[in-house]
Amino acid sequence: MSVLWVEGLLGVGLVGLAIRLLWVRDGFETIVLFITFGMLLTLLWSWLGSGDVALAEAAIGAGLSGALLLAAWSQLGDTSSDEGRSSARLPWGALIMAAMGAAVGLFVQLSLADQPDASSTLAQRVEDALPKSGVENPVTAVLLNFRSYDTLLEVTVLVAAWLGVAGPADRPRGASDGPPEADRLAGGAAIALGRTWLPLALLVATYLVWAGSHFAGGAFQAAALLAGTAILCRLVGVPIGLEQTAAVVPGLPIAGLALFAIAGAWGVAFQGRLLAYPTDSAGPWIIAIELAMAISLATILFLLYLAVRRRRGSR
């Protein structure tokens, strides 16, 4: 009974927030509501026992996307003149999209309900093949082994986004140890937090990559945590040198993708199939790829944030 209460409250809160988001016209309010939505969704995922998804949602969906959206919003300039004029109109396009989404969701739910037996589904096949995957966490097994080309393409998308927004030619101008926003915002408490949080975040991120092979965790969560920490340190003016390292080591953003691609090519050459890891060393391959991906993705996400921030100054 109490379980249903919590799920019900979270569900009603999420739908209510989503509806509210459709009507909000103010950019800042939309972003704040979006972050709140991500936080509630995180609670729901962890309540449903999906640690991996909850971690990803908290770190990427709510945390890092929030920072990127706020950085993008701050370079949009004053949009308040649009307000009021259009706020009375119903967002028909968004409503139609929401209705279509609900219809698809209902359809999927109904067609899933027809499945006679859950044990014959994909989950069972993953469970059966798990010993061969090299890892113990079924989520990581799917992401890095059974369906690794999905993940490979996801990383490619992020590298493409970095190339489009920033790219290797986008270098910081001048010394960046004292960013302009640092003098405005950094107080004693925030600087102290940046200093203490940095080693802790490195520890937790490394642990997340390692933990991904056994239970909840993985490269994407670790990368988002690292990038978030880098942004925090940047905001409060604690120099960590990631920007400088990325400038000196140009391959940093693509190291993860490169290792992944090498693994794929290795599979073609020696196993006859794309991304087929050697059977006895799949585990080490996966850990190495995850570690490289975590570093690369963190660098990409941080450089994306910097590029968005910097663009504001050049306008």
Add this chain to the structure above:
Amino acid sequence: MSARELVSGLAAVSGVVFYCAGTLGLLRFPDLYTRLHALTKADNVGVGLLALSLAIVAETWSEIASLALLWLIAMAASAASAQVVARGARRSGLLPWQGPQP
């Protein structure tokens, strides 16, 4: 109900009371600085009491250690973010509330 559960329940209820007080302050206080004050101060006590409540009924030492770490991180984050927000507001020229205008 054991004495342990009773104390834990009392701590949880008091924590919720502090959270409610903080939220009430956020909604009703006159300006950003007083709202920040209500939010961070009351919520820090709230999160501490909730952590205490869960620690009392925790079964292992590692659970208690996790809760203590969680409490410390939450406090540090809220203290730092409150200062950042207040500083940003002060630098952009927002003056603190001076009491009800006559």
